Amino acid sequence: MTRELLSLGMFVFGMDSLPYSEMERRIDWRHALSERFGARPASQFVGPGADTITLSGMLVPEIAGSYGAIDRLIEMAGTGDHWPLVDGSGKVLGEFRIIAVDQRQKAIMAGGFARATDFAVDLERAD
Numbered sequence: 001m002t003r004e005l006l007s008l009g010m011f012v013f014g015m016d017s018l019p020y021s022e023m024e025r026r027i028d029w030r031h032a033l034s035e036r037f038g039a040r041p042a043s044q045f046v047g048p049g050a051d052t053i054t055l056s057g058m059l060v061p062e063i064a065g066s067y068g069a070i071d072r073l074i075e076m077a078g079t080g081d082h083w084p085l086v087d088g089s090g091k092v093l094g095e096f097r098i099i100a101v102d103q104r105q106k107a108i109m110a111g112g113f114a115r116a117t118d119f120a121v122d123l124e125r126a127d
Contacts, residue, residue: 006055008096008123009083011072013055018069018119020057027051051094051125053085059117070119074101082126095127 004014006023013020028049033041059065076083077098085093100122105114 005088007086008098009076011076015064017066018057018059018073019064020055020121022056024054024056025052053093053096053123054120055123056118056120059119060115062115070101070103070117073098073121077101085123094125096123097126098122099124
């Protein structure tokens with residue numbers, strides 16, 4: 001059984017790096033509206049809109065994942081680049097960029113280390 005869930009470029013989301021438990025995807029399509037007198041606005045399909053993905057979960061290094069995985073994603077986001085997003089079965093979902101990383105550290109131990117970190121990574125399609 002594979003331990004990889006998804007890859008963004010060379011970063012692999014998996015049990016050894018950053019395991020997510022939820023993936024939410026929203027795909028929009030654009031429709032332009034033209035006002036009409038005495039009638040509802042006319043609508044015309046003008047193409048694809050935004051395609052966003054949110055990966056969320058809990059990092060617990062004693063069980064799965066590593067502290068440095070979130071830092072690597074933050075470094076990737078800081079470049080402004082986009083990378084191919086490929087699911088665990090090899091399906092290419094498109095080119096995505098990181099637009100936000102949320103963290104909430106819990107159960108802080110001596111030395112300031114978090115026993116667990118809730119996280120969310122927001123991706124936006126770039127192609």
